Amino acid sequence: MQIRTTVWVMGAAALLAAPVAWAQFAPTKDSPIAYAADTFEADEGNHTAVFTGSVEFLQDTSRLRADKVTVTYGQNQATGKWDVLSTAEALGNVYYVVDDQVMTGSRAxxxxxxxxxxxxxxxxxxxxxxxxxxxxxxxxxxxxxxxxDGVPTTGSKSRVRGVFYPDQQKKSQ
Incomplete structure (x- = not known):
């Protein structure tokens, strides 16, 4: 059982590189994903991998940071193995960077x-x-x-807010 669990844990971590997980988190299947967390738990029965405490995933120009990341796997119809990404959830202080975009929130x-x-x-x-x-x-x-969707304000309406700057290159032409 110990060997099987160890293989599953290593496989769960490696599977993060295979599918597109966090809105283009795995741009190519060949790009390695580096990860770090204070703790890691695999639950073979529930098909989950949980990374907790200062979690960080890095791949190419993508970076994900959160307090906790839970990855849930589904069954591969071709092989019968539970090795297909189903969902990935990041909780607490979510910070996600893809190329030149930065997204933050409390849950993704x-x-x-x-x-x-x-x-x-x-x-x-x-x-x-x-x-x-x-x-x-x-x-x-x-x-x-x-x-x-908007941020609730006073009353029942909510609004999206933002600031956009004109393209500086167009001004210099």
Whole structure:
């Protein structure tokens, strides 16, 4: 049992590199993913891997930081093994960087079946000097479409807020 659990733990960590996990977190299957956490737990019965405490994943130009990351696996229909990413959830102080975009919030959930990342809790999206704030960001990875829900204000309405700067290169021409 010890060897089987060890193999599963090593396989669970390696599987993070195979599928697209955090809205383009694995741009190529060959790119390695470096990770660090204070603790790691694998639950073979529930098909989960849990990283806790100052969690960080790095790959190419992508970085994910959170207090806790839980990865859940589904069954591979071809092999019968439980080695296909189903969901990945980051909780607490979520900080996600892809290329020149920075996203922060309190919770992020990637669902493989819908290829969607949902970031909630005081969401801030930055690209260069441009900033957008809201309460929920929904990003469909494959379609490259996103929507932001507003931040509740006084009354029942909520609003998306932001600051956008004109392209500085156009001004110099």
């Amino acid at each position: 959930v990637y669902t493989k079946s819908t290829d969607t990342l949902v970031l909630t809790g005081n969401v801030v999206l930055k690209q260069g000097q441009n900033v957008m704030e809201g309460s929920r960001l929904v990003y469909n990875v494959g379609a490259k479409k996103s929507s932001m």
